[in-house]
Amino acid sequence: MFYPIMLDIEDKKIVVIGGGNVGYRKAKNFLEFEGKVMVVSTDFSAKFYELKDKYGQNIILIEDNYKKEYISNGFLVVAATSSEHINRQIAIDCNDEGILCNIVDSLESSKFICPSFINKGDLVLSISTMGKCPFLSKRIRLDLEKKYSNINSEYINLLGEIRNIIISDYSYKKEELLDRCLKLSNEELEDFYKQLKGE
Ligand SMILES: C[C@@]1(CC(=O)O)C2=NC(=C\c3[nH]c(c(CCC(=O)O)c3CC(=O)O)Cc3[nH]c(c(CC(=O)O)c3CCC(=O)O)/C=C3\N/C(=C\2)[C@@H](CCC(=O)O)[C@]3(C)CC(=O)O)/[C@H]1CCC(=O)O
Ligand SMILES: NC(=O)c1ccc[n+]([C@@H]2O[C@H](COP(=O)([O-])OP(=O)(O)OC[C@H]3O[C@@H](n4cnc5c(N)ncnc54)[C@H](O)[C@@H]3O)[C@@H](O)[C@H]2O)c1
Incomplete structure (x- = not known):
């Protein structure tokens, strides 16, 4: 194994x-x-x-x-x-x-x-079939690349910043807020960040 x-x-x-x-x-x-x-x-x-x-x-x-x-x-x-x-x-x-x-x-x-992998800075997705079918690993990689094409290292960094604020100021509704973040577009996430910082 x-x-x-x-x-x-x-x-x-x-x-x-x-x-x-x-x-x-x-x-x-x-x-x-x-x-x-x-x-x-x-x-x-x-x-x-x-x-x-x-x-x-x-x-x-x-x-x-x-x-x-x-x-x-x-x-x-x-x-x-x-x-x-x-x-x-x-x-x-x-x-x-x-x-x-x-x-x-x-x-x-x-x-x-x-493994097959997608490298987006601090987000790395890797896929393996334990050697059974690398062709499938590659196919899943290509599908995931399409699905998560909006994610880049700036996005991950921004999420990291927002998470820090949520943990320190809104820990009582952490999951709800993080869930909301993941539904936002990159632009909306920027706005949400400014809002949280009180700008
Ligand atoms: C994921 C990826 C990463 C990478 O290479 O770094 C990778 N193989 C990739 C592609 C690929 N490899 C092969 C084909 C042709 C179709 C087919 O034969 O299936 C294609 C498709 C293509 O090229 O389009 C042929 C093949 N591969 C292995 C053997 C030998 C054997 O099975 O014993 C043979 C037969 C050789 C021959 O015929 O002589 C063995 C391995 N290949 C692995 C990894 C490991 C298991 C990964 C897993 O668990 O899924 C493992 C066990 C060892 C290793 O290499 O680490 C990369 C995709 C990267 C991407 O683009 O995302
Ligand atoms: N794991 C995988 O993902 C995967 C995918 C396809 C193929 N393969 C296997 O990988 C192997 C290589 O495939 P390839 O397409 O890269 O072949 P290739 O013929 O393009 O390259 C092989 C290389 O090995 C070198 N070589 C041969 N004998 C050598 C020696 N004694 N010392 C140093 N170098 C030597 C050759 O100069 C050449 O550069 C094959 O056995 C194939 O079955 C594995």
């Missing part, structure tokens, strides 16, 4: 082996959450050079075949090569070293898996 968790990846060594489509998707997601990623691959798809331009020192590209030394002291490792054999070897090496690994072609050998 996989337990859903939010991991602090700041200043941790993250290694992705394999520079194709899947390795790209995994590396990009770590970078989006301010991780630092080393990618080891025999060759790289062109999109990796765009990541290098965007994220600079946070991504290191090593053009080489996989060797065990690359995962040494790793915190997280993703095996995303096109070779089933190499991916299995990476799983064995990670187990020997006690490193958490995600083996993209083997749920059974993975010690963590990557």
Whole structure:
């Protein structure tokens, strides 16, 4: 069973082996959450050079075949090569070293898996099917993206400010007020905030 968790990846060594489509998707997601990623691959798809331009020192590209030394002291490792054999070897090496690994072609050998997610600053929605059907995870993500398209980090911050006022001044009707907030448009929420502050 996989337990859903939010991991602090700041200043941790993250290694992705394999520079194709899947390795790209995994590396990009770590970078989006301010991780630092080393990618080891025999060759790289062109999109990796765009990541290098965007994220600079946070991504290191090593053009080489996989060797065990690359995962040494790793915190997280993703095996995303096109070779089933190499991916299995990476799983064995990670187990020997006690490193958490995600083996993209083997749920059974993975010690963590990557959910589909929507990142809206302080609101993160993640979806997993425990590996049963990633296609469904993606479909639900696309549906949720549409449904919650009005939510952005400004909206979450504003809700946070309003919640603070509600807790300190109106705690006796906290639920009722929060419920009202969630029914308001962004503009109406701004007005409500001003009203609460007495402006
Ligand atoms: C969610 C997402 C996140 C991400 O990749 O970070 C993700 N897979 C995504 C897409 C996707 N993956 C595949 C297809 C083609 C359709 C199909 O085969 O179903 C599509 C659809 C597409 O690409 O359109 C093929 C596939 N995936 C896995 C295997 C191996 C196996 O099943 O053993 C194979 C067969 C490979 C082969 O054929 O050789 C395994 C895994 N994929 C997972 C995650 C983990 C479980 C997630 C969960 O619990 O749902 C897990 C277990 C491990 C892991 O990768 O962490 C991302 C959507 C991101 C988004 O856009 O929102
Ligand atoms: N988990 C998922 O979401 C998911 C989705 C689709 C496919 N897959 C699986 O992911 C794997 C990779 O798919 P892809 O589309 O990225 O393939 P790809 O062919 O685009 O990329 C594979 C990369 O692995 C590198 N590579 C091969 N042997 C290597 C070695 N010995 N050392 C270092 N690098 C090596 C290649 O140079 C290439 O860059 C496949 O096994 C596929 O079955 C997983």
